[in-house]
Amino acid sequence: MKIEELILKWALKNALDHGGKALQNAVLSKIFREDSSLRTRVKELLPLVEEIVNQVNSMDINEQKSLLEELAPDLLLYEKKIEEKKLPPLPNAVRGRVVTRLPPEPSGYMHIGHAMSGLLNYFYARMYDGRVWLRFEDTDPRKVKLEYYESFRRGYKWLGIEWDYEKNNSDDIELFYDYAEKIIELGKAYVCFCPHEKIKSYRKKGEECEHRSQDVDENLKYWGMMLSGRFREGEAILRLAGDMKSKNTTMRDPAILRIVEYSHPLVGARYRVWPLYDFAVSIEDGICGITHILRTSEFALRDELQNYIRDLVGMSNPTYIEYSRFEFKGTPVSKRKLRAVMEAGLADRWDDPRFPTIEGLKKRGIIPEAIKEFTLTQTGFSYAKREYDWSLLYSVNRKILDPVARRFFFTPNPIKLKIEQLESGEITIPYHPTNRSLGVRKISYTDEFYISSLDAENMKTGDTIRLKYLTNVKITNVSRYEVTGIRVSGGPAQNIPIIQWVPSHKCLNVKVLVPDVLYLDEEEINPESLKIVEGYAEENIVDIKVDEIVQFERFGFCRCDSADDRIFIKAHD
Numbered sequence: 001m002k003i004e005e006l007i008l009k010w011a012l013k014n015a016l017d018h019g020g021k022a023l024q025n026a027v028l029s030k031i032f033r034e035d036s037s038l039r040t041r042v043k044e045l046l047p048l049v050e051e052i053v054n055q056v057n058s059m060d061i062n063e064q065k066s067l068l069e070e071l072a073p074d075l076l077l078y079e080k081k082i083e084e085k086k087l088p089p090l091p092n093a094v095r096g097r098v099v100t101r102l103p104p105e106p107s108g109y110m111h112i113g114h115a116m117s118g119l120l121n122y123f124y125a126r127m128y129d130g131r132v133w134l135r136f137e138d139t140d141p142r143k144v145k146l147e148y149y150e151s152f153r154r155g156y157k158w159l160g161i162e163w164d165y166e167k168n169n170s171d172d173i174e175l176f177y178d179y180a181e182k183i184i185e186l187g188k189a190y191v192c193f194c195p196h197e198k199i200k201s202y203r204k205k206g207e208e209c210e211h212r213s214q215d216v217d218e219n220l221k222y223w224g225m226m227l228s229g230r231f232r233e234g235e236a237i238l239r240l241a242g243d244m245k246s247k248n249t250t251m252r253d254p255a256i257l258r259i260v261e262y263s264h265p266l267v268g269a270r271y272r273v274w275p276l277y278d279f280a281v282s283i284e285d286g287i288c289g290i291t292h293i294l295r296t297s298e299f300a301l302r303d304e305l306q307n308y309i310r311d312l313v314g315m316s317n318p319t320y321i322e323y324s325r326f327e328f329k330g331t332p333v334s335k336r337k338l339r340a341v342m343e344a345g346l347a348d349r350w351d352d353p354r355f356p357t358i359e360g361l362k363k364r365g366i367i368p369e370a371i372k373e374f375t376l377t378q379t380g381f382s383y384a385k386r387e388y389d390w391s392l393l394y395s396v397n398r399k400i401l402d403p404v405a406r407r408f409f410f411t412p413n414p415i416k417l418k419i420e421q422l423e424s425g426e427i428t429i430p431y432h433p434t435n436r437s438l439g440v441r442k443i444s445y446t447d448e449f450y451i452s453s454l455d456a457e458n459m460k461t462g463d464t465i466r467l468k469y470l471t472n473v474k475i476t477n478v479s480r481y482e483v484t485g486i487r488v489s490g491g492p493a494q495n496i497p498i499i500q501w502v503p504s505h506k507c508l509n510v511k512v513l514v515p516d517v518l519y520l521d522e523e524e525i526n527p528e529s530l531k532i533v534e535g536y537a538e539e540n541i542v543d544i545k546v547d548e549i550v551q552f553e554r555f556g557f558c559r560c561d562s563a564d565d566r567i568f569i570k571a572h573d
């Protein structure tokens with residue numbers, strides 16, 4: 001190896017180890033360690049080392065990596081999986097007795113917020129050799145659908161979450177009735193006939209309505225009439241006798257059961273009186289023996305109410321751990337905002353790769369291991385509102401994929417390159433520069449190629465470029481439609497851009513969907529949230545199966561969405 005190549009090799013290695021900036025003394029040390037005889041030439045080498053280090057430091061990291069892949073791929077160190085961050089101790093936890101729950105409301109598709117919250121509940125239960133419930137909070141018949149139940153089951157399984165027990169709140173309607181009657185008998189609940197606006201006004205002012213003065217027998221009679229169908233939807237509700245002067249407005253005589261004249265997907269029209277959230281979750285957490293509730297902070301005001309309900313019926317209360325919602329910039333998890341995107345005609349499916357649904361993330365190429373590690377490394381138990389940048393999750397995903405994803409050449413928006421004095425041939429190159437277990441592929445070529453038009457735009461006559469793994473080319477002419485050049489000797493060097501290519505006689509059309517954020521601000525939908533990039537790829541892509549995530553060199557990590565139509569979805573760079 002020439003002295004220049006030796007210096008370049010170690011300058012690249014040092015730069016990649018330190019965020020793209022090599023240190024001159026460190027490079028010298030590596031050179032002398034490889035060839036101790038060079039120590040006698042230190043004065044001669046210093047200017048050359050300084051020059052090459054400066055050139056390497058002027059390159060971006062992708063250029064540095066690409067150059068080192070050709071010069072010395074054995075020196076490439078692909079980042080290992082992020083080590084799992086240890087979760088802080090769980091308050092009041094006793095090993096073997098911790099019970100947590102996954103409590104989805106099947107009123108929409110599972111999204112990343114559900115996933116991260118579910119992982120925390122699962123991790124803590126396993127950390128203390130405890131148990132996990134999957135419990136569907138399905139007591140609003142108008143909202144729940146069978147497809148939503150399955151979305152959560154699939155999503156949790158995909159994440160590797162294994163639950164010990166499963167049930168639906170709708171299984172326990174008769175039990176809810178029993179507990180409601182018990183609370184009525186205690187004089188702590190009453191049937192109210194006030195219209196909704198009056199109830200809202202009285203709660204706001206902290207005033208009791210006239211129905212609170214009804215005696216137990218009256219309330220039991222009216223309760224029976226609710227169950228038997230004597231009242232219609234909206235005519236009567238069962239309210240808890242709380243504290244109308246409480247600063248916590250959830251305690252101001254909340255409704256706990258109401259009439260819903262709508263068929264439920266699991267129990268049909270068997271029931272017409274349904275519990276509201278706070279009553280149902282209080283009773284279910286009690287009968288399931290939930291010891292710890294890990295949930296987002298918008299529920300914090302409900303802790304007092306739910307504890308009060310359990311106190312009334314003689315159930316123990318859990319320990320609450322609450323934290324800010326898991327939100328990502330530009331991609332709301334709100335069903336309202338996602339539906340707005342669909343109503344605007346920009347999407348027609350809930351598994352759209354722009355959506356934060358688990359199906360959408362999976363389709364995009366985000367892997368479950370990345371979501372797990374991101375949850376552990378980024379999550380903190382804080383009430384402060386925090387919006388995560390998608391780049392943080394992409395970074396974790398990239399570090400896991402980088403050592404195992406096969407590489408292929410792809411030229412987006414291609415333009416033809418003709419090379420004089422290049423004989424036809426075939427090269428054998430690895431699918432990955434360091435992971436030899438991924439094998440090799442062969443690419444035959446002539447003197448005509450396709451390259452990215454973006455690369456062509458940066459070329460001018462007299463430049464020298466390198467087709468990766470193949471040859472150096474001196475550019476002789478650049479036009480809007482074609483680039484010509486002549487083959488020149490030499491290998492990869494720090495002042496020669498390395499670009500990907502595909503042979504023009506053996507290439508395949510490829511379409512790549514490139515998702516972006518859905519919203520430009522709180523309410524403005526991004527009209528260009530999905531772009532389509534077309535180009536040519538090497539013919540070896542015929543071996544790529546649906547759902548395989550590969551790296552198109554210098555373009556990004558992409559998941560195969562259709563092998564027959566050669567459609568890919570870009571996950572990230």
